[in-house]
Amino acid sequence: MKNKILVVEDDLKIQELIVEFLSSQNYEVHSSNDGLSGYEKFKEEKYDLVILDVMMLKLDGYSLCKMIRNIDKDIPIIFLTALGSEEDEIKGFEVDADDYITKPFSFNVLIKRVEAVLKRKKVIKDEGNRLDFEKLSLDLSTYKAYISGNEIELTLKEFNILRLLINSYPGVVSRELLIEKVWGYDYYGDTRVIDTHVKNIRKKLGVNYIRTVKGIGYVLEKEVE
Known part of the structure; x- marks a missing residue:
């Protein structure tokens, strides 16, 4: 078709x-x-x-x-x-x-x-049904995200960015790897699109989980109480 x-x-x-x-x-x-x-x-x-x-x-x-x-x-x-x-x-x-x-x-x-x-657009399936980090939970079967049990609206790319960050914790995820895994290895656009998506994710989470590693990429870190 x-x-x-x-x-x-x-x-x-x-x-x-x-x-x-x-x-x-x-x-x-x-x-x-x-x-x-x-x-x-x-x-x-x-x-x-x-x-x-x-x-x-x-x-x-x-x-x-x-x-x-x-x-x-x-x-x-x-x-x-x-x-x-x-x-x-x-x-x-x-x-x-x-x-x-x-x-x-x-x-x-x-x-x-x-x-x-x-x-x-093709969705990459993960093994298992859920990923958790602190108050954040990703349901891999329904592609829904939750903070402290409350659902938050994420786009598919935002969801996949968080999934990769959780799977890579406590390691740093480079912009190049994010482009390859979330956008595709043959992505032809501007890598600044990542920064915009991360900015939106931070706003939606309302929790300071994502830290920018200058010149490299992003890493998850636990919220400081």
Whole structure:
């Protein structure tokens, strides 16, 4: 069965080229001209990947990304936009995009990014049903997380980051290993996406379990009372 991709792009010429190219690579591609109609189309179908422009009429790409995440927190989302500043890119990752590509772009790079995020969508199963660290508990069968018995909402990537940190405790987990294990060895995006995800995890946990090891990565440590 073909993977189904939704492309939301208001430049009709670019939209047509993306649809034509991805279709030639054996993907089923649907498209929309603005953020609002893109959101309606997303609600009507089940997609494997979404590609979003940022500057669009009616609803911008960042807002659309948040709305899509409210429906499906795990679907891969790639921004494809002319906004190339560091601030814009970081904003894209802060709304939980999986990748960020700036225009003008190479179609060969685009297809590699698409292939990479679709691979990362596959869930790696662990042995056993639960991992515990202090007040934190991860249920590996349901992919739910708990602090002191209270469930907290995590994305799949956030869950897998914590799983790797717990399994590696008390060792330090490098950014390179996080990229390989959580995003996939063939990840083509910016490694700063890790920092954004860790920032979100810290906020959701409400407990200071994750310490940054400058220049290396992250490590779990027990909370100081």
